[in-house]
Amino acid sequence: MNDYKLTYYLVIMIKKKILIAQGGGPTMVINKSLVGIIQQAKDKFQVLGSLNGVRGIVDNKFTSLNELSSQKMNEIENSPGAALGSTRDKPDQKYCDEICKVLKKKKIEKFFYIGGNDSSDSLRLISEKAKKDGQNIQCIHVPKTIDNDLVLNDHTPGFGSAAKYVSSLFAGINLDVNSLPGIYIGVVMGRHAGFLTASSALLRKRKSDGPHLIYVPESIFNISKFSNDVLKVYNKYGKCVVAISEGIKNNKGQLLATLANNSNEKDAHGNVQLSGSGSLGDFLSNGIKKTLNIKRVRSDTLGYPQRSFLGCCSEVDQKEAKLIGKKAVQFSLKTTESFSVSIKERSSFSSGYDIKFSINNLKDIAGKTKYMSPKFINNQGNNVTSQFINYALPLIGKKFPKFTTNL
Secondary structure, X not given: OOHHHHHHHHHHHHOEEEEEEEOOOOOOOHHHHHHHHHHHHOOOEEEEEEOOHHHHHHOOOEEEOOOOOHHHHHHHHOOOOOOOOOOOOOOOHHHHHHHHHHHHHOOEEEEEEEEOHXXXXXXXXXXXXXXXXXXXXXXXXXXXXXXXXXXXXXXXXXXXXXXXXXXXXHXXXXXXXHHOOOEEEEEEOOOOOOHHHHHHHOOOOOOOOOOOEEEOOOOOOXXXXXXXXXHHHHHHHOOEEEEEXXXXXXXXOOEHHHHHHOOOOEOXXXXXXXXXXXXXXXXXXXXXXXXXXXXXXXEEEOOOHHHHOOOOOOHHHHHHHHHHHHHHHHHHOOOOOXXXXXXXXXXXXXXXXXXXXXXXXXXXXXXXXXXXXXXXXXXXXXXXXXXXXXXXXXXXXXXXXXXXXXX
């Protein structure tokens, strides 16, 4: 080893250590936040990455991130999916004990966890365990989720790009149904919050453009009313495009998805498994065929492409995701307390778009769900309002192909 490399590694070894991990479902911009943290921290700290979220900590699977070249980081930040790998593990007390032991052994001073609701709750548990044991580990939650359902956040990194994908897809479906009229039902991700499903409306140009009907988990879903809504639109336009959240429930609080596939399979966090099946779309489309006697009825479950479609990133989302990673490091240098970085909520959606950051206590965000405001949903519970359009439209950016829905 030459003198330069020896000096480099000696400098790295004496720097304080920080750890980065990614948890939960990936997004199109989750790696922007990763690179933002690395770039902001690499000159001050020895930066380690945990492979596959908190699972990598207990399995002692780490990688050094200081040596990444500029070219490699550029490739990483422009790639969807979690570059470090992710996990759905939900740490219990024993799991947290093991995590804290490894963090102590590795002499980690700051732990940055990029994730959503469940990941923030995992970080809260780790933080509380470390504090109880007298360990000086600062736990920093860096938000990401396509569901846009983190409290105390105006919106979350990952949502803007997913919303761009969903709105683009439904704009294309609208053009398809214009060509060959029929009924189309698209099932969109969103267990408790309907932000992503609502974004299907963002590229509508005319009143006759789809999606004509939008159903979100915040509104009670009635199958008879749904059929009547579809028939009314179909009679008016000779077609009907529907966007519907996977998490819709009836007036008894039952998930339509579980009724459709007769399953209550749960993930590691105790959530009923909603994705991985087209049963909800099939259930609704078959019902429409039988009830309304309309033959041309199609359905799709959008699935993973919503969070990992290559080439459909919002430039606004990309910028903010990287910036929030940098801000996480900057805030961590101003306090020794654990925290979650947040994008401050806007007071108005009619003025120019701007972004500001703040920090919040982990317990005020962890495991909590933000729902769509009633102001974003129409009185009939089957569409969105102009207020939602004003809220979400700036987040998907402006880079779209020009298209028309009529001659």
